[in-house]
Amino acid sequence: DQQVKQNSPSLSVQEGxxxxxxxxxxxxxxxxxxxYKKYPAEGPTFLISISSIKDKxxxxxxxxxxxxxxxHLSLHIVPSQPGDSAVYFCAASxxxxxxxxxxxxxxxxTVNP
Amino acid sequence: xxxxxxxxxxxxxxxxxxxxxxxxQTMGHDKMYWYQQDPxxxxxxxHYSYGVNSTEKGDLSSESTVSRIRTEHFPxxxxxxxxxxxxxxxxxxxxxxxxxxxQYFGPGTRLLVL
Numbered sequence: 001d002q003q004v005k006q007n008s009p010s011l012s013v014q015e016g017x018x019x020x021x022x023x024x025x026x027x028x029x030x031x032x033x034x035x036y037k038k039y040p041a042e043g044p045t046f047l048i049s050i051s052s053i054k055d056k057x058x059x060x061x062x063x064x065x066x067x068x069x070x071x072h073l074s075l076h077i078v079p080s081q082p083g084d085s086a087v088y089f090c091a092a093s094x095x096x097x098x099x100x101x102x103x104x105x106x107x108x109x110t111v112n113p
Numbered sequence: 114x115x116x117x118x119x120x121x122x123x124x125x126x127x128x129x130x131x132x133x134x135x136x137x138q139t140m141g142h143d144k145m146y147w148y149q150q151d152p153x154x155x156x157x158x159x160h161y162s163y164g165v166n167s168t169e170k171g172d173l174s175s176e177s178t179v180s181r182i183r184t185e186h187f188p189x190x191x192x193x194x195x196x197x198x199x200x201x202x203x204x205x206x207x208x209x210x211x212x213x214x215x216q217y218f219g220p221g222t223r224l225l226v227l
Contacts, residue, residue, distance in 0.1 A: 004155070032213045043117070044218045045218070093213070103157075105154055106155070
């Protein structure tokens with residue numbers, strides 16, 4: 001039973017355009033969401049996060065939107081660059097004292113020059 | 114952000130061998146984690162620790178064991194490696210950002226058991 005779902009295994013965009021990566025979750029107890037970027041044979045790198053008390057968080061070219069009623073979040077990358085090509089993982093936490101992350105399967109983003 | 118180190122980065126070993134994957138962090142984080150990830154799949158938590166002498170099993174059953182004798186060190190051991198243990202192993206530690214914890218990952222160890 002996957003609690004965090006990334007339904008698009010891959011996404012291809014042109015350099016300079018917007019990349020939109022989507023993530024859905026089923027556990028209504030999740031209150032903190034994170035996006036990680038991962039290159040092959042490397043560990044995930046933290047990108048950006050959002051708390052459930054917000055619906056948007058922005059950091060440079062990266063913006064995360066949270067729609068709690070739809071249990072959906074998305075990561076926008078504008079403008080996309082070839083160096084953004086990687087696997088992007090969505091993760092969620094229910095917070096509290098037993099902090100554990102639940103990950104999606106990831107979306108492979110390819111940014112074409 | 115945390116500085117997390119993992120060694121070795123790559124390991125090819127024969128069935129039945131004992132192996133230890135090293136993980137260390139220099140930020141003094143109390144909480145540390147081990148994940149296992151296969152290609153195209155999500156990361157699965159296999160062990161975690163909330164501090165020295167604290168270890169717990171994660172959501173995915175694993176034949177590996179861990180220890181936490183020092184804050185900065187969280188090694189993972191497989192007593193007898195098998196081909197089914199072939200995977201990428203990722204170590205993480207966490208810190209508070211605002212009122213939430215964020216996990217930071219090491220570079221991972223790619224293990225191949227022949």
